[in-house]
Amino acid sequence: MTLVSDLSPAKADSSALSRRFYITAWRWHFYAGLYVAPFLLMLAVTGLTMLWTATLFGRDGEKTYVVTPQATHASVSAQAEAAVRELPGQIVQYIAPRTDEQASLFRINQGETSFMVAVDPYKAEALGYWHRRDGLYDLASAIHGTLLIGDLGDRLIEIAAGFGIMLVVTGLYLWWPRDGRGLGSVLVPQLSARGRQLWKSLHMTIGFYASLFLVVFLVSGLTWAGIWGEKMTQAWSTFPAEKWDNVPLSDKTHASMNHGGIKEVPWTLEQTPMPASGSAAGVTGTPEDEPVTLDAIATLARTLGFDQRFQLAFPGDETAVWTIARDTMSNDSANPLDDRTVHIDQYTGRILADVGFGDYGAAGKAMAAGIALHEGDMGLWNLVLVNIFCLSIIFLSVSGFVMWWKRRPKGAARLVAPTVGAPGPLWKTGAFVMLATALLFPLSGAVLLAVFLLDILVFRHIAPLKKALS
Template sequence: MSVALDHSAPSAKAAGLSRRFYITAWRWHFYAGLYVAPFLIMLAVTGLIMLWTVTLYGRDGEKTYTVTPQANVAAVSVQAEAAVREIPGQIIQYIAPRNAEQASLFRINQGDRSFMVAIDPYAAEVLGHWDRRNGLYDLASTIHGTLLIGTLGDYLIEIAAGFAIMLVVTGLYLWWPRDGRGFGSVLAPQFTAKGRQLWKSLHLSIGFYVSLLLVVFLLSGLTWAGIWGEKFTQAWSTFPAEKWDNVPLSDKTHASMNHNGIKEVPWTLEQTPMPASGSDAGVSGTPEGQPVTLDAIVVLARTLGFDQRFQLAFPGDETAVWTIARDTMSNDSANPLMDRTVHIDQYTGRILADVGFADYGIAGKAMAAGIAFHEGDMGLWNLILVTVFCLSIIFLSVSGFVMWWKRRPKGATRLVAPSATEPGPMWKTGAIVMLIVSLLFPLSGAVLVTVLALDFILLRHVTRIKKILS
């Protein structure tokens, strides 16, 4: 009898510690989910809107109009003249058609407003025009990135993304089969279950399958964020302008080519200074001795291998350059390996810089591929995968709230968080793990430390608040 008791005591103690750690992980998952879930729903819904708007209409509206292919294409300069007659102003950008049935697009600034004009590339006739970046895609994109409240919204989303990593870690721990159950009980939903148990089973199984994808989406999205991206990750992985062979540099960076919060240049180039026109630097580009015209630049682009859709940014001032770009992030192609940016001196027509995917650093290459995947640009398979992923994230967020609602007692006036006894060694281990995970993301770590400090100093000593949050 005494031997049996000696063996059962350690076993009972181990089971108690394991249960305590499970409850602790559940509490972390619960509290993180309360903040993160609304953001995940917003990101998934706006992501779906952008994904399918691009698929049906094009990011810049290029699929709105179709044309009948003809034997001859009008000179781009003639097309540009037609665009300016429709919307008098300064031409900022030309977007070449993706295929023979698509229109050419011109972006024209008129004071503080910016318009897109669609031109039949064969007849050089105007098909229509619209306010640039004023459609459904752009509204969804602004909400997706800033919640329509600028920098504050960007910070709130960045905090949520950091805590979402914590949500994945604790979720995978909670998913792990225990109490004698095998993986079959969690790899596939238990459709025979009812009520909250069915919701829990669906939440566990679907959550497992999308967890890795969620981390990929969070990291690729975070690299655009104001703190973790621009100040932390992007700062050490920016393409070095020194790689360009002694060309004069502008005071502006590539980020100046972004407009109204819409990202239009490769991530790794954003903080790199632009080259400047007005010297003899560079290598041969347009034919020497001939005027550097719009048509000459377009011919050069085709000669350099920019087939189908590419974007051509016009010089904006006396030191600016022509910029030819193909960027998967901007939906120019479905292959990030084809990303390329070429800068040309507006006076000499010489090529000042030519940067392709192979020139990016490791982080830049990862971002070029990651953003293309994130946006569903890599083909039909990518479109379907991102659609299913977004719908899964919406379900996981909603099901989390449903399970919480079904678990709370009727008429409860508190959160009814998973209850825990006095914290022990395993609680401390869990706290340290979660603290390390969150501190990988500065804003989330700062918020976590603040919350823990408030809890230790204030919240746990105010009975009413403590009751509500319990």
């Protein structure tokens, strides 16, 4: 009796080709994961640390003290005087309380050192003070953004984020059901599986649901990065100061209002020049027949609609301005649509610039919403979502390592990467997709090219090295 294969030669070739392409995607996914997973793990852990520190204590420590609401508030100037009595120095910022039970905050500089002083807004009594930006939130933020090594850390994280997009693309290709299986086999984990197959099923299902959010988080984070964000995306999405009507401009940009590596200014304004005081420009702000005082500016802020928490930056020199701001970037509100920045001439009290969410460009609006989502600012649902997402990323990073460990032979002195035979007809397609994905992000593309050249010129010609990386 003659046995006939169920597959025709054409179908057999197609199946082999599909299998080769699958292994190629898996190989890309494997090598990208080697670099990206430790960074994703770090970003998820530090992200959770910042999220819960801000939730429990406040980003600026505003939840540290609780006050008893009274019928009337003390003037902001009286509160400021109490803050200076508690800690002598130069007041540079006032942060209005978010709720009736929270204290007012004043940032006071002593030389190069900044402190925050909490004041009872009803009794104008100082409650305590602490170093500004020197807590757990700030340590986690510095690690999250630069690994505590400055620009080098920023670049390494930017490379990881670019390769993270590649990880998502290859992961979704690997996730797609094949061999006659339906979507149900991958949308729901196969809990009846055992060993590595259970880990794989969980990794695929959780990875699918997390992938969309991972792209949003990676892109919104990348827009703060030094090359792709600052040099490219932010540069062409910066709010144009020319929109202000004949307003004199300072040599400083809005980024000068940031404190160290902590981002406090709306993304689209960072590279926009600050307006300057000392002219007749602008529109009426404080009453023209009254002096421009702290109380007058605080009253103007309320008149303009700045309710609950907002931040008021004091003029720092003879040409600087008063700045009233509320934005999700600084955790001032839960709604990015409420973002607003108002600059006031310190001499005339006239409003020089008033920029709200509606004035942002498309990229600026996307970033305002993306960062609010990224930081978990938009309410309880957002807080829950970010927690689930970060825990999912931690699981995906750990499970990827576990699957590799279970797959590798005991005592293997090499990476045991997925092995692809001779390149098939679709290798160019796969290479183009991955290269295009990486080149959207210059640093990742440069690293990809460097690794490719090292492989051709070095790795494959040194047998022990080639074996170890295979």
